[in-house]
Each structure stands twice: as structure tokens, then as C-alpha cells.
Amino acid sequence: MEITVILSQENETLPRAELLARLGTLNIKYEILNEYPGIVELEVDATKDEVSELGAHLAYTHEILYTIKKTTPENLQTAIESIDWTKYVKDSFKVRVKRMGNGDVDKDGIERNIGGYIKKESQMPVSLDNAVHTIKLVYTDPEVVTNEYKETSITSYNKVIITELIIEQNKRHFFDNKPHKRPYFHPGSMSPKLALCMVNLARVHENDTLLDPFCGTGGILIEAGELNTKLIGSDIEKQMYEGTKLNLAAEGFSDFKIMWEDVRDLKLDKKVDAVAMDPPYGISTTLGGDDTKQLYHEALNAISSYLKDDGYICMASPHYIDLNEVIEGTPLKIKEQHSIRMHKSLTRIITVLTKK
Numbered sequence: 001m002e003i004t005v006i007l008s009q010e011n012e013t014l015p016r017a018e019l020l021a022r023l024g025t026l027n028i029k030y031e032i033l034n035e036y037p038g039i040v041e042l043e044v045d046a047t048k049d050e051v052s053e054l055g056a057h058l059a060y061t062h063e064i065l066y067t068i069k070k071t072t073p074e075n076l077q078t079a080i081e082s083i084d085w086t087k088y089v090k091d092s093f094k095v096r097v098k099r100m101g102n103g104d105v106d107k108d109g110i111e112r113n114i115g116g117y118i119k120k121e122s123q124m125p126v127s128l129d130n131a132v133h134t135i136k137l138v139y140t141d142p143e144v145v146t147n148e149y150k151e152t153s154i155t156s157y158n159k160v161i162i163t164e165l166i167i168e169q170n171k172r173h174f175f176d177n178k179p180h181k182r183p184y185f186h187p188g189s190m191s192p193k194l195a196l197c198m199v200n201l202a203r204v205h206e207n208d209t210l211l212d213p214f215c216g217t218g219g220i221l222i223e224a225g226e227l228n229t230k231l232i233g234s235d236i237e238k239q240m241y242e243g244t245k246l247n248l249a250a251e252g253f254s255d256f257k258i259m260w261e262d263v264r265d266l267k268l269d270k271k272v273d274a275v276a277m278d279p280p281y282g283i284s285t286t287l288g289g290d291d292t293k294q295l296y297h298e299a300l301n302a303i304s305s306y307l308k309d310d311g312y313i314c315m316a317s318p319h320y321i322d323l324n325e326v327i328e329g330t331p332l333k334i335k336e337q338h339s340i341r342m343h344k345s346l347t348r349i350i351t352v353l354t355k356k
């Protein structure tokens with residue numbers, strides 16, 4: 001089936017990379033048909049339930065929509081009239097216009113007109129609060145102009161994708177799961193969104209074992225636990241080790257093992273399927289981050305001996321540490337890298353590593 005995915009635009013590369021990683025993990029064959037800002041159109045070899053499962057655990061995907069038909073703004077009415085709406089609308093429904101960017105679209109007028117037409121054709125009631133079906137008209141493929149101050153604006157759209165919503169992101173999850181709401185909090189806690197994205201980039205499958213050897217307050221482990229994985233964490237600080245155990249128990253997880261250990265002395269009985277980690281960034285930027293570099297190198301060497309041959313490591317690090325240098329002499333290679341600008345003097349690099 002054909003789907004339209006609406007991505008968060010808060011980062012240029014992570015949302016797309018996370019989506020493709022998760023498609024791979026769930027073993028869904030796909031072909032990318034078109035891409036526009038914040039949109040990926042795909043053909044996927046999957047059922048609606050499998051697509052729902054895909055959308056249920058993505059940090060940077062807002063919505064996944066079933067693509068009914070593609071048209072232009074001029075031909076929208078004709079395209080709507082060519083669709084057999086009794087096939088798609090079998091219960092209450094609503095029509096929503098989604099424009100990608102700030103182009104001018106008569107949202108209310110279009111929703112009213114198209115809604116009226118579908119109501120007549122399907123004989124089903126409109127419900128704005130509790131609709132069973134949400135028909136989304138996605139305005140994309142923008143014409144962009146840049147003015148003399150290099151500001152861009154959208155003058156028109158070339159494409160409207162007529163879709164039905166399959167799954168939208170549960171924003172409450174990230175809100176309810178904010179680190180300061182957990183029993184143990186520390187300011188270094190990672191945002192649940194980035195933590196979930198890293199877990200997805202580590203290609204973790206249900207029932208896999210994921211290791212976070214710098215677990216801190218357990219932010220990464222909590223997101224991995226939501227994917228029904230077995231969790232192993234460790235931290236050099238006793239209070240972090242105690243705090244992670246408290247936080248995981250408060251989430252209702254029981255399948256975890258947390259250790260109080262320096263990553264370089266870590267001993268595991270079995271190899272793990274995936275690693276996601278956010279090691280300390282150090283403060284030695286002026287020294288070129290040498291101590292931190294050394295710690296990363298030793299940590300990656302220690303961890304890779306416990307990683308299965310087809311396993312992935314996803315790690316966060318500061319921009320001033322060159323991971324190409326760090327991995328010299330380890331059995332690892334860099335698969336992909338993404339950057340997140342945190343503030344003027346810190347860009348976080350998210351790196352995915354595999355064994356050579």
C-alpha cells in the first residue's frame with residue numbers, strides 16, 4: 001500500500017533516518033516514491049496493523065497516512081468526486097487540511113466543501129471530536145521564493161495528497177514521561193524523544209537485549225523498555241545506579257539488570273543485540289577533549305566485545321570529538337551520523353556504529 005509520512009521538521013536528517021531504521025527493524029519492505037519538506041511518500045509491503053505498529057514508536061514522525069489519491073490544488077474537487085467514498089468512510093468522519101509550511105490555503109472553506117461532499121456520498125455523519133475516520137488533504141510540493149533578505153516563503157502548492165489517517169503520534173507519551181516527573185531526576189537526563197530515536201537507530205527488536213553502559217537516570221532504557229526489550233544498564237555513579245532502578249520500577253518494568261560499574265570493567269554473561277548510550281561530554285574542550293576521547297575509545301572497545309556481530313551501537317557525543325579518531329583500533333565503523341544544534345557552543349552528534 002502507499003503511505004504518506006509526516007515528519008517532524010525539528011531536525012533535518014534524524015526523523016527520516018529514524019523512520020527508515022524502524023522500517024528495517026520491523027522487516028517492512030519499502031520504496032521511497034517522493035520526498036518534500038516534512039513528507040515522505042512510500043510504497044510499503046505491509047498491512048494497516050503493521051503500519052500502525054511502525055508509527056506507534058517513532059519519536060520524530062507525527063502522522064502516517066494511507067494515500068488514497070494524489071492530485072493538484074486545481075483538480076482537487078474532480079479527484080474527490082472520482083473516489084468511491086463508501087469504500088473509505090464507513091462511520092463518522094472529519095476532513096482536515098494540512099498544509100506543509102506557510103502557503104496560503106483556504107483551510108476552512110475546503111474542509112467544509114469536501115466534508116459536505118463526502119457526507120452526501122458516504123451517508124455518514126461528520127464528527128469533529130470523535131470521528132472514526134480522519135480524511136486529510138495534505139498540501140505539499142511547494143513553490144518557494146526567496147526575497148532580497150534571503151527569507152523564503154511559499155507562493156503555492158503543486159500537490160494535494162488525499163489520505164486517511166492511520167496513526168498519529170501520542171504526544172502525551174513524551175509529555176507524561178518528562179524526566180523531572182520521574183522518582184529520580186538529574187539535570188543531565190536525556191529528552192525522551194531523543195532517547196527513543198536513539199533506541200530506534202540502534203535497530204532494537206522486540207525481546208532483544210539493549211545495553212546502556214552510561215545509563216544515568218535511565219532515560220534511554222525507559223524508551224527501550226516500551227519496545228518490550230530486555231534492559232541492561234550500568235553507571236559509574238552509585239546514585240545513578242540506584243536512580244535508574246527506581247525509575248525503571250516506577251515505569252512498571254521488571255526485565256532489567258542494572259550494575260554499578262565503570263564501563264571499562266563491565267562484565268556481561270551474554271552478548272547484547274544493541275547498545276544506545278550518551279556518555280559524558282567532558283569539559284576539556286580546550287584540551288581538545290583528550291580525556292573524553294580516551295574514555296570513548298576504551299568504552300567502545302569494551303562494549304564491542306559484548307555486541308553481537310550484527311548489532312548496532314547508537315551514541316551521542318559532542319561535536320568537538322572526532323569519532324573517526326575515537327574508533328581507530330576498534331572493530332567498529334560509522335554507519336551514519338546526524339547533528340543536533342543544542343546551543344551556540346554545543347552541537348550533539350548522533351552516530352550509528354556497526355562492526356566492520
Ligand SMILES: C[S@@+](CC[C@H](N)C(=O)[O-])C[C@H]1O[C@@H](n2cnc3c(N)ncnc32)[C@H](O)[C@@H]1O
Nearest residue numbers: 189190214216217219235236237262263278280
Ligand atoms: C550524560 S549522562 C547520561 C544521561 C542519561 N542518558 C539519562 O537520560 O539520564 C552520562 C553518565 O555516564 C556516567 N559515567 C561517566 N563515566 C563513566 C564510566 N567510565 N563508566 C560508566 N559510566 C560513566 C555518569 O555517571 C553519567 O551518569
